[in-house]
Structures are given as structure tokens and as C-alpha cells.
Amino acid sequence: MFIENVPESYTTSDDVNKNLFIYDLKMTEASIKTKVNLNMHMFSFLQVGKKQVHFPDSSVIVDNKQSLLVKKGNCLWSELLDKENTYFCKLLFFSEQQLIEFLNKHVQKNITVKKEPSYFIIENDAYISTYLNSLTSITNSSNKSIENLLVNKFEELLLYLQSKYQEQFESYLFSLVNKEKKSFKHHIEQNVYSSLSLEEIAFLCNMSLSTFKRHFAKEYGLSPGKWFREQRLTKAKVLLEEGKFKPSDIYLDLGYSNLQNFSSAFKTRFGFSPSEV
Structure with missing residues (x-):
């Protein structure tokens, strides 16, 4: 049984210890129910095609009108091509350490954390489109200035989604660092x-x-x-x-x-x- 470890399968040895990592996933063949061990939380910004993800407690399918924030853990995902037999998705991986720094800085700790599914759906809009264009110029270089810029871009994204979805988004972010396991x-x-x-x-x-x-x-x-x-x-x-x-x-x-x-x-x-x- 083949299991793909993500994002490790997309990275080089120099990327392993990064708290933030960008990867452009481009495919010309569909993949169906790939077994994935997702070791970092992940934003999935789908550009072309469709993506379906099965989690232990739920499943979701999106096209390029929506993006996903996905909790780390085991999942099955299918990447489906469009009519021109292409698939393109920009992935932004982030560590719990990076998320905790944001929560400590920008979110009140007395928020009520609800039981959340393993994903959060983001409706794409003009901001998301502009944001993705800005990420295109950022590579996964070890250059310190690039790393600092990516930290700022990550914070910018979370602040925007916080303003858009408010307590619903904040509750989901806290669920990502909540260690309570479902039965x-x-x-x-x-x-x-x-x-x-x-x-x-x-x-x-x-x-x-x-x-x-x-x-x-x-x-x-x-x-x-x-x-x-x-x-x-x-x-x-x-x-x-x-x-x-x-x-x-x-x-x-x-x-x-x-x-x-x-x-x-x-x-x-x-x-x-x-x-x-």
C-alpha cells in the first residue's frame, strides 16, 4: 500500500525544517483517492481542475471557485483534470508553530472553540486572486529576506480571512492546534x-x-x-x-x-x- 508523505514528497532536504513552504502542483494525469499522510496544515488554492478530499469524519470537493484550508493527518485525495487535461493547484504549507505565533498575536484566547471538520472552505474573491499572484514571485529559496517575506504574506492571508469569516475562522484555527482526538x-x-x-x-x-x-x-x-x-x-x-x-x-x-x-x-x-x- 503506497502512502504519499506530504509535503516531504514535494521538498528537498533544505526545506524539511521550514515552517512555511509553497509548492505548485501541476498534473496532466488524474489521481484517484491517493493515500496521503499530510504532515503540515495546508492551504490548497485550486487554479485548474477539481479536488476531492476524504477525511476520517467528512469529505469535500471543490473547483477553482473555492479554496481549502486542510488539517494535517491522514486523508485520501483525488485530483481531477479539466477539459484540457490539466490540473494546477498552489499549495501553502504551514507548521503549528507558525500558526500559534499568529494566534497569540491576533486572536483572543477566550473564544469558544467548536467541534470543527478537517477542512475550511474559502470562497475565492478578488483578494485571493491578487494574493496568489503575489505568491508566484516568492520562491522556496533559503534566502532570509524571502523567508521573512513569506512569514508576512502568511500573516496577511490569515488576517484577511479573519476579517472575512470572523469567529468562524478563528474557531477553526484553534481547532488545528487542539489535540483532542475524535473516537x-x-x-x-x-x-x-x-x-x-x-x-x-x-x-x-x-x-x-x-x-x-x-x-x-x-x-x-x-x-x-x-x-x-x-x-x-x-x-x-x-x-x-x-x-x-x-x-x-x-x-x-x-x-x-x-x-x-x-x-x-x-x-x-x-x-x-x-x-x-
């Missing part, structure tokens, strides 16, 4: 109806597949395959009995890749096909 059951129940494989869910929980299966059986008393199948098919039966949906409307949202597999599993479980409900 195993929380991650499982957030992915009940996802299309992720057991191996992918195990990776998001930072476990090997064998460890994940043992832990799951201990928590739920069933194998993960049986438990997920039971939850999804029971949900499908309830939805179909309400009469608002057809089988073709729901199979994707319940984690099945095609209608035939869904129908077969449904009939095996209940003794009749979903179209007969």
Missing part, C-alpha cells in the same frame, strides 16, 4: 454510507486493515463488512418504503458503485428486490 466510533459512523473501501477507511483511522478489523469487531461485535452492509441495506429499505425514491436514486449515496450490486445485496438480505418494495 473510533465517530469516524466509523461518519463513513457508514460512503463509497470508501474498508482499506481506505482503515487508513483514515490511521490503522492497518488487520488492526482495523480487530478493533472494529471489539467495538461492534461484527466484522466491518457485515456491519456496513447491514446498516446500508436497512437504510435503503427505509428510504424505499417512504416511496420518495427509486433504487437508482439511492444506491450511490449508500456506498454502492453500481445498481446491480446494490439490487443483488438487497435481495439476498430481504428476500425481494428493491424495485418490489
Whole structure:
């Protein structure tokens, strides 16, 4: 199982200890559900294409109308090309040390920190466009003046987003340095109806597949395959009995890749096909 360590896979040995790092990610082939060990928090400013990211507790997809602030940790990301078969994303990585310095300087400590997802969506605007143009001239040089300039640019960006999103953004920033971990059951129940494989869910929980299966059986008393199948098919039966949906409307949202597999599993479980409900 290949796991990409980011930003290490984008850096040289001279960049490893940097608190701030810019990288232009350009691709001509799509990548689907790459297993990523993200070791720094990251701004993702998508310029061309689409990006989808799965986290232990949520997932998100954006195009070039939005940018993402992403919490470090295990995730799966897909980079999808546009019509001209290109993908371009400007990435800005930052350390917790750099973030804490900003919080101590610019954010009141009595703010109420809410439970936040692993990402924060930023609506692109004229400022973001101008800001990205200014970053283009900044390289990842070891030149001290360039490093100092990047620190100022990072602070400028956070101040702008703070003024735009106010307490919502401040709460998210504090969540990035909050060490409270969400429970195993929380991650499982957030992915009940996802299309992720057991191996992918195990990776998001930072476990090997064998460890994940043992832990799951201990928590739920069933194998993960049986438990997920039971939850999804029971949900499908309830939805179909309400009469608002057809089988073709729901199979994707319940984690099945095609209608035939869904129908077969449904009939095996209940003794009749979903179209007969």
C-alpha cells in the first residue's frame, strides 16, 4: 500500500525544517483517492481542475471557485483534470508553530472553540486572486529576506480571512492546534454510507486493515463488512418504503458503485428486490 508523505514528497532536504513552504502542483494525469499522510496544515488554492478530499469524519470537493484550508493527518485525495487535461493547484504549507505565533498575536484566547471538520472552505474573491499572484514571485529559496517575506504574506492571508469569516475562522484555527482526538466510533459512523473501501477507511483511522478489523469487531461485535452492509441495506429499505425514491436514486449515496450490486445485496438480505418494495 503506497502512502504519499506530504509535503516531504514535494521538498528537498533544505526545506524539511521550514515552517512555511509553497509548492505548485501541476498534473496532466488524474489521481484517484491517493493515500496521503499530510504532515503540515495546508492551504490548497485550486487554479485548474477539481479536488476531492476524504477525511476520517467528512469529505469535500471543490473547483477553482473555492479554496481549502486542510488539517494535517491522514486523508485520501483525488485530483481531477479539466477539459484540457490539466490540473494546477498552489499549495501553502504551514507548521503549528507558525500558526500559534499568529494566534497569540491576533486572536483572543477566550473564544469558544467548536467541534470543527478537517477542512475550511474559502470562497475565492478578488483578494485571493491578487494574493496568489503575489505568491508566484516568492520562491522556496533559503534566502532570509524571502523567508521573512513569506512569514508576512502568511500573516496577511490569515488576517484577511479573519476579517472575512470572523469567529468562524478563528474557531477553526484553534481547532488545528487542539489535540483532542475524535473516537473510533465517530469516524466509523461518519463513513457508514460512503463509497470508501474498508482499506481506505482503515487508513483514515490511521490503522492497518488487520488492526482495523480487530478493533472494529471489539467495538461492534461484527466484522466491518457485515456491519456496513447491514446498516446500508436497512437504510435503503427505509428510504424505499417512504416511496420518495427509486433504487437508482439511492444506491450511490449508500456506498454502492453500481445498481446491480446494490439490487443483488438487497435481495439476498430481504428476500425481494428493491424495485418490489
